[in-house]
Amino acid sequence: MVKFLDLNKQYLSIKKEIDEAISFVINDAAFVGGKYLSLFEENFSKYVGCNFCIGVANGTDALEIAIECLDLPKGSEIIVPANSWISSSESVVRLGYNVVFCDVKNDYLMDKKDLKEKISDNTSAIMPVHLYGQICEMNEIVKIANENDLKIIEDSAQAHGAVYEGKKAGTFGDVGCYSFYPGKNLGAYGDGGAIVTNNPEIAKKARMIANHGQIEKHKHLIIGRNSRLDGIQAAILNVKLKHLDSWIERRNEVAKMYINRLSNHSPIALPHVNKNSIHAFHLYVIRNNYRNELIDHLKNHEIETAIHYPKALSDLDVHKNQKNLIKNASKICEEILSLPMGEHLSQDEVIEVCNAVTNFKK
Numbered sequence: 001m002v003k004f005l006d007l008n009k010q011y012l013s014i015k016k017e018i019d020e021a022i023s024f025v026i027n028d029a030a031f032v033g034g035k036y037l038s039l040f041e042e043n044f045s046k047y048v049g050c051n052f053c054i055g056v057a058n059g060t061d062a063l064e065i066a067i068e069c070l071d072l073p074k075g076s077e078i079i080v081p082a083n084s085w086i087s088s089s090e091s092v093v094r095l096g097y098n099v100v101f102c103d104v105k106n107d108y109l110m111d112k113k114d115l116k117e118k119i120s121d122n123t124s125a126i127m128p129v130h131l132y133g134q135i136c137e138m139n140e141i142v143k144i145a146n147e148n149d150l151k152i153i154e155d156s157a158q159a160h161g162a163v164y165e166g167k168k169a170g171t172f173g174d175v176g177c178y179s180f181y182p183g184k185n186l187g188a189y190g191d192g193g194a195i196v197t198n199n200p201e202i203a204k205k206a207r208m209i210a211n212h213g214q215i216e217k218h219k220h221l222i223i224g225r226n227s228r229l230d231g232i233q234a235a236i237l238n239v240k241l242k243h244l245d246s247w248i249e250r251r252n253e254v255a256k257m258y259i260n261r262l263s264n265h266s267p268i269a270l271p272h273v274n275k276n277s278i279h280a281f282h283l284y285v286i287r288n289n290y291r292n293e294l295i296d297h298l299k300n301h302e303i304e305t306a307i308h309y310p311k312a313l314s315d316l317d318v319h320k321n322q323k324n325l326i327k328n329a330s331k332i333c334e335e336i337l338s339l340p341m342g343e344h345l346s347q348d349e350v351i352e353v354c355n356a357v358t359n360f361k362k
């Protein structure tokens with residue numbers, strides 16, 4: 001069996017460090033707030049290369065709180081790529097804004113041409129999603145945002161460790177949002193998320209919103225909520241952060257093996273890696289016209305796969321009142337397939353996947 005993801009294997013490789021870190025939190029009873037959280041926030045902001053990091057309960061909350069911090073005009077529009085996880089559009093709608101979908105290119109990322117066409121007098125912000133571990137063309141998107149006086153919220157939930165023109169995900173716009181869902185490149189042992197920014201006002205407001213609107217204990221200045229990254233998750237993330245770059249290196253080696261063995265196999269389209277970009281390969285997403293048959297074929301060879309995502313956001317029932325014409329994302333979602341990817345894979349397993357893919361006849 002070639003597993004899609006193997007979190008138990010990862011845990012066993014760092015068991016001593018993790019068990020010790022958890023026991024420290026319990027001994028210090030630093031369950032909510034406290035030194036392990038502060039240390040992670042400091043370490044992660046250094047890793048990302050920004051001034052502030054605020055731990056929150058999950059990546060969806062990070063997006064909601066980040067949007068709230070921007071004080072965008074009521075009822076205005078936020079442009080979101082149609083190929084993403086529901087949190088990207090859900091957060092916009094939950095905050096009372098209108099989501100406008102923008103198409104994606106064959107690199108699966110926001111299409112700047114369509115983005116320009118979707119900007120209206122009512123647009124207030126853009127949410128580029130660095131999907132599958134690759135950063136969008138941020139030099140172009142920042143330029144478009146500046147020309148149109150728009151804010152940028154980067155959904156970096158899948159892009160821990162990704163680099164574009166020397167900078168990490170979440171540092172190009174006004175605010176960046178990360179998820180530490182267990183299966184992410186940097187995953188907690190439960191839910192977790194973070195907001196990163198260089199803007200002290202956004203950082204201050206995000207921290208207050210995430211902690212019941214308090215500026216200090218019992219001094220509630222705004223209506224907030226409870227969305228905190230707990231001490232145990234922070235301690236686990238502190239351990240895992242030390243390994244993140246070597247895990248991403250291994251992901252890139254796996255990607256190289258896929259490229260070497262599959263690039264001449266024409267029925268399969270491999271993911272594009274853009275210039276000036278270090279792909280963090282959270283997911284390795286290929287395309288094939290007979291995707292569902294390919295899934296069955298790989299299943300017969302005991303190879304696990306997944307689809308990220310089976311429908312474009314613009315095609316989901318929940319967004320059916322949206323009339324934006326989205327062509328490429330809808331087509332892509334019928335053809336995409338995520339192959340096993342991660343530091344858990346051995347060379348033999350990657351070869352097994354490649355052989356099974358190249359043996360697929362249709």
Ligand SMILES: Cc1ncc(COP(=O)(O)O)c(C=O)c1O
Pocket residue numbers: 058059060061084085087088129155157158178179180181191192193
């Ligand atoms: C692109 C994207 N945005 C946002 C999220 C939300 O993160 P969470 O599951 O931590 O709420 C995810 C998580 O899967 C994601 O993949």
